[in-house]
Amino acid sequence: MLSGLFFNPVERAFLHANKGFPDMSIFGKIVSAIFGQAHAGTTDPATSATTAPAETPAAATGSTAAPAAVSVDVDAVLAGLAAKAGQPLNWKESIVDLLKLLGMDSSLEARRQLAAELHYSGDQHDSAAMNVWLIKEVRKKLTENGGKLPTSF
DSSP: OTHHHHSOHHHHHHHHHHHOOTTOOHHHHHHHHHHHHHHTTSSOHHHHEEEOOOOOOOGGGOOOOOOTTEEEEHHHHHHHHHHTSSSOOOTTTOHHHHHHHTTOOOSHHHHHHHHHHTTOOSOTTOHHHHHHHHHHHHHHHHHHTTEEOOTTO
């Protein structure tokens, strides 16, 4: 993709989030939405995005997520979005609420796609167990892609 030649990882994530490139994975859209919000200045830039040494992104997801060259305070970005949501969302513990907070499809089908993308090996018909696994795996993958999360998360 040509955008990789001209933009840094945060700019690429921002472009993906705002242009909705059709080849982007669900996890890639999650990363783009969060990193794009940080890049757009939704939160305090002094605490949200800082330059870090370039690292190799987590390749296991098969996503188009941004490489971990920039650190983003995920908690601050999501707390800022939650404050504007107009409804209480338990985004720290619920994959459904996290997807809603990011303006994404939170349907069972979308969550099954995300589970397949992240290599969930459990029963996709047990949506409660799958949802618990998904929120934990998304948090893990966010940290692997440059997201900063509190240890209590």
